[in-house]
Amino acid sequence: xxxxxxxxxxxxxxxxxxxxxxxxxxxxxxxxxxxxxxxxxxxxxxxxxxxxxxxxxxxxxxxxxxxxxxxxxxxxxxxxxxxxxxxxxxxxxxxxxxxxxxxxxxxxxxxxxxxxxxxxxxxxxxxxxxxxxxxxxxxxxxxxxxxxxxxxxxxxxxxxxx
Amino acid sequence: xxxxxxxxxxxxxxxxxxxxxxxxxxxxxxxxxxxxxxxxxxxxxxxxxxxxxxxxxxxxxxxxxxxxxxxxxxxxxxxxxxxxxxxxxxxxxxxxxxxxxxxxxxxxxxxxxxxxxxxxxxxxxxxxxxxxxxxxxxxxxxxxxxxxxxxxxxxxxxxxxxxxxxxxxxxxxxxxxxxxxxxxxxxxxxxxxxxxxxxxxxxxxxxxxxxxxxxxxxxxxxxxxxxxxxxxxxxxxxxxxxxxxxxxxxxxxxxxxxxxxxxxxxxxxxxxxxxxxxxxxxxxxxxxxxxxxxxxxxxxxxxxxxxxxxxxxxxxxxxxxxxxxxxxxxxxxxxxxxxxxxxxxxxxxxxxxxxxxxxxxxxxxxxxxxxxxxxxxxxxxxxxxxxxxxxxxxxxxxxxxxxxxxxxxxxxxxxxxxxxxxxxxxxxxxxxxxxxxxxxxxxxxxxxxxxxxxxxxxxxxxxxxxxxxxxxxxxxxxxxxxxxxxxxxxxxxxxxxxxxxxxxxxxxxxxxxxxxxxxxxxxxxxxxxxxxxxxxxxxxxxxxxxxxxxxxxxxxxxxxxxxxxxxxxxxxxxxxxxxxxxxxxxxxxxxxxxxxxxxxxxxxxxxxxxxxxxxxxxxxxxxxxxxxxxxxxxxxxxxxxxxxxxxxxxxxxxxxxxxxxxxxxxxxxxxxxxxxxxxxxxxxxxxxxxxxxxxxxxxxxxxxxxxxxxxxxxxxxxxxxxxxxxxxxxxxxxxxxxxxxxxxxxxxxxxxxxxxxxxxxxxxxxxxxx
Numbered sequence: 001x002x003x004x005x006x007x008x009x010x011x012x013x014x015x016x017x018x019x020x021x022x023x024x025x026x027x028x029x030x031x032x033x034x035x036x037x038x039x040x041x042x043x044x045x046x047x048x049x050x051x052x053x054x055x056x057x058x059x060x061x062x063x064x065x066x067x068x069x070x071x072x073x074x075x076x077x078x079x080x081x082x083x084x085x086x087x088x089x090x091x092x093x094x095x096x097x098x099x100x101x102x103x104x105x106x107x108x109x110x111x112x113x114x115x116x117x118x119x120x121x122x123x124x125x126x127x128x129x130x131x132x133x134x135x136x137x138x139x140x141x142x143x144x145x146x147x148x149x150x151x152x153x154x155x156x157x158x159x160x161x162x
Numbered sequence: 163x164x165x166x167x168x169x170x171x172x173x174x175x176x177x178x179x180x181x182x183x184x185x186x187x188x189x190x191x192x193x194x195x196x197x198x199x200x201x202x203x204x205x206x207x208x209x210x211x212x213x214x215x216x217x218x219x220x221x222x223x224x225x226x227x228x229x230x231x232x233x234x235x236x237x238x239x240x241x242x243x244x245x246x247x248x249x250x251x252x253x254x255x256x257x258x259x260x261x262x263x264x265x266x267x268x269x270x271x272x273x274x275x276x277x278x279x280x281x282x283x284x285x286x287x288x289x290x291x292x293x294x295x296x297x298x299x300x301x302x303x304x305x306x307x308x309x310x311x312x313x314x315x316x317x318x319x320x321x322x323x324x325x326x327x328x329x330x331x332x333x334x335x336x337x338x339x340x341x342x343x344x345x346x347x348x349x350x351x352x353x354x355x356x357x358x359x360x361x362x363x364x365x366x367x368x369x370x371x372x373x374x375x376x377x378x379x380x381x382x383x384x385x386x387x388x389x390x391x392x393x394x395x396x397x398x399x400x401x402x403x404x405x406x407x408x409x410x411x412x413x414x415x416x417x418x419x420x421x422x423x424x425x426x427x428x429x430x431x432x433x434x435x436x437x438x439x440x441x442x443x444x445x446x447x448x449x450x451x452x453x454x455x456x457x458x459x460x461x462x463x464x465x466x467x468x469x470x471x472x473x474x475x476x477x478x479x480x481x482x483x484x485x486x487x488x489x490x491x492x493x494x495x496x497x498x499x500x501x502x503x504x505x506x507x508x509x510x511x512x513x514x515x516x517x518x519x520x521x522x523x524x525x526x527x528x529x530x531x532x533x534x535x536x537x538x539x540x541x542x543x544x545x546x547x548x549x550x551x552x553x554x555x556x557x558x559x560x561x562x563x564x565x566x567x568x569x570x571x572x573x574x575x576x577x578x579x580x581x582x583x584x585x586x587x588x589x590x591x592x593x594x595x596x597x598x599x600x601x602x603x604x605x606x607x608x609x610x611x612x613x614x615x616x617x618x619x620x621x622x623x624x625x626x627x628x629x630x631x632x633x634x635x636x637x638x639x640x641x642x643x644x645x646x647x648x649x650x651x652x653x654x655x656x657x658x659x660x661x662x663x664x665x666x667x668x669x670x671x672x673x674x675x676x677x678x679x680x681x682x683x684x685x686x687x688x689x690x691x692x693x694x695x696x697x698x699x700x701x702x703x704x705x706x707x708x709x710x711x712x713x714x715x716x717x718x719x720x721x722x723x724x725x726x727x728x729x730x731x732x733x734x735x736x737x738x739x740x741x742x743x744x745x746x747x748x749x750x751x752x753x754x755x756x757x758x759x760x761x762x763x764x765x766x767x768x769x770x771x772x773x774x775x776x777x778x779x780x781x782x783x784x785x786x787x788x789x790x791x792x793x794x795x796x797x798x799x800x801x802x803x804x805x806x807x808x809x810x811x812x813x814x815x816x817x818x819x820x821x822x823x824x825x826x827x828x829x830x831x832x833x834x835x836x837x838x839x840x841x842x843x844x845x846x847x848x849x850x851x852x853x854x855x856x857x858x859x860x861x862x863x864x865x866x867x868x869x870x871x872x873x874x875x876x877x878x879x880x881x882x883x884x885x886x887x888x889x890x891x892x893x894x895x896x897x898x899x900x901x902x903x904x905x906x907x908x909x910x911x912x913x914x915x916x917x918x919x920x921x922x923x924x925x926x927x928x929x930x931x932x
Binding site (some may be wrong): 037042044046047050051054055058063065066067069072073076077078079087091096098099102105106109112113129140144 | 225276305306365438747748773775777833864873874877880924
């Protein structure tokens with residue numbers, strides 16, 4: 001994202017650049033993960049975060065299995081909470097609530113250990129809320145936007161800023 | 163009196179007999195024909211080929227910052243039969259080793275996240291030997307690149323044949339033309355047999371007074387290979403002709419040709435036969451059949467006459483002459499143009515080294531086979547052509563084999579008693595990713611050819627001191643969220659101990675026979691002292707130890723006896739590795755995983771084993787034990803790892819059983835765990851402890867795998883505090899007492915300061931307990 005100080009509007013953009021992409025915004029998650037990857041000095045963690053970003057992109061393409069594969073690779077390389085969060089999201093897409101909960105717990109522990117900003121923790125909290133909602137039609141909507149897209153596999157968990 | 167028939171009657175009877183015989187012959191012929199047809203259709207309508215399942219390693223991941231010298235990248239590309247080229251331009255299956263980069267023309271492959279397209283990958287290498295950047299063919303940055311998996315082996319049935327099924331449309335026209343031209347030029351015109359060619363062959367053979375020319379059509383060859391076998395009798399030949407005609411009556415030429423192309427025998431790889439053009443393309447040229455050049459296609463077509471006689475590996479001159487002959491036939495039939503013909507003749511015959519029937523991980527493949535047979539059964543596993551994508555890292559597997567080999571040589575060189583006994587010295591090694599439970603390397607013995615019994619997965623042995631961290635975790639972890647019963651500085655008495663039991667009095671001793679008085683829990687673990695740990699076990703009670711062991715993934719059975727804490731209940735090496743994985747992964751117990759996916763022959767996923775794990779202890783609790791095990795390496799029985807040059811953060815534990823029957827060593831860093839066992843199958847004494855017999859194997863492996871600096875460290879969780887304490891009393895340092903840093907769960911650190919009075923009070927307290 002280009003940053004400039006010439007106009008007030010662009011100054012706002014600059015602030016956005018400094019803060020980095022908001023992981024709370026679903027569309028910005030891959031970008032936020034890449035930003036974390038660029039920030040990381042640990043090359044193994046950086047690679048893991050790039051894989052987590054790919055997993056998130058796969059989720060957005062409704063390729064839940066591919067997302068799970070990338071997320072597993074990310075965890076394999078490094079046990080960072082971002083990788084666990086994306087794994088939890090991918091497993092939730094696949095209706096694997098138990099697996100998702102376990103991965104989410106690891107993400108939450110990592111975030112609470114001070115590895116990320118409060119915004120990431122909030123993102124994890126929203127998924128926690130979705131997972132713990134009773135298994136009703138209403139909660140299923142959270143998992144499957146549009147009830148899943150025919151021929152495209154299971155849809156991703158879309159968490160909005162409601 | 164004899165009655166004689168008149169000539170008229172005689173003729174009638176002969177006529178009737180002839181008719182009856184003719185009817186019988188027709189019935190018999192019809193029945194034979196029916197049987198043959200049923201035989202032909204029985205196989206053709208069902209599964210045509212038994213395809214062995216193929217076992218693949220994990221793909222190789224590359225990313226910037228990796229040390230290329232520790233990756234085994236070029237060796238892997240060699241094993242994958244990438245052809246080295248000099249120029250910067252690479253095609254699929256080629257690699258260019260340039261001044262500051264390795265350019266790889268990757269083949270497409272199936273990855274855990276779907277089909278990968280392959281494509282060019284530039285691996286730029288910095289002066290420090292690490293990957294500086296990865297780029298694709300267009301020069302764009304690639305954060306993480308993958309190299310295709312390696313074939314680890316095949317799961318064959320009785321028929322040891324390899325084939326890669328191809329569809330007719332996948333096979334280049336030139337290869338089809340070449341095969342038809344040299345084997346059966348009128349294949350598309352004759353009904354099933356080529357009478358013209360048969361007559362020609364007959365004349366030639368009679369003239370030569372021996373068989374110099376064959377006349378079998380492709381269909382006849384297929385029938386012979388598929389149904390009849392090699393016997394050379396008239397009866398067999400007649401059946402071959404009839405069955406060929408039956409086959410052609412029911413099936414199209416294209417269908418028959420496709421089956422022939424997949425069936426034809428084209429060579430040998432060790433004990434395994436190479437069948438079909440798909441397998442041959444890979445065997446001779448490491449290519450897909452679609453990618454064969456004209457010259458390569460001609461060579462494969464020429465091989466049919468005598469795969470071993472014209473083998474380009476063994477007889478390159480004959481192979482080249484045969485190839486040129488096939489090219490000449492293609493040109494003579496005007497199936498190729500003059501220009502291409504001349505170019506193909508000039509093309510060098512590049513086949514590289516003959517691929518061997520390699521089995522880099524036979525114990526691992528056996529372990530996998532045992533798992534999968536339970537799911538699919540032998541028949542399906544050996545015939546359905548599954549692709550099994552495993553977790554094995556072939557580079558680490560080679561390092562593991564090397565470590566075992568060196569370790570055994572070292573021990574046999576050290577003690578002559580080890581050389582030449584009836585039962586040879588054995589060793590086993592397992593490497594896991596502790597977070598995911600994925601088996602990355604597994605060696606079950608010194609030589610698979612002489613013993614297939616896996617000491618990694620099948621042998622159950624006493625763990626001895628390698629079990630002590632289980633006891634430590636039971637002591638340092640709170641039960642049900644409560645405060646733990648001990649801390650790392652809890653005092654344990656190292657003094658003579660007697661425990662009466664049903665089998666008599668048990669009197670544990672330390673490895674050196676000495677008693678040290680009060681020692682901390684840390685010292686007891688670091689120095690692997692039996693008596694204080696036995697006392698700790700008695701304090702905790704067997705139920706708590708068994709509960710902890712089960713939570714760590716050790717299934718037992720465990721005897722609730724006094725000696726339980728000293729590791730008397732038998733375990734496997736893989737089981738121990740899994741239990742330690744809980745410590746390495748910060749309290750998460752992974753489900754062991756040897757494969758990720760099973761694909762059918764069409765590439766559909768038929769089974770997945772997803773990553774599964776469960777948190778069974780807190781990070782804080784397991785961190786305390788890891789800290790003790792770091793101390794084992796720094797100051798305790800595992801310090802040989804430092805002496806051998808491993809400098810990075812690492813935790814580990816030695817283990818030795820009574821009479822030196824088993825030597826164990828486990829070491830871990832956050833993303834790699836290595837466990838080794840050394841001993842004799844019959845329980846002979848090694849005469850040396852785990853630190854001498856097993857530790858060097860792990861040291862060799864770790865040094866080769868991650869280098870002396872290691873990789874990463876163990877981050878202290880927020881719920882753990884670090885406090886300076888007096889190592890003798892376990893009280894807060896200060897007031898004249900020297901201090902060393904110790905880790906505690908928040909709220910469990912000592913509050914009393916060390917002072918001369920405090921020391922005396924503590925000794926008084928200990929005396930009372932004595």
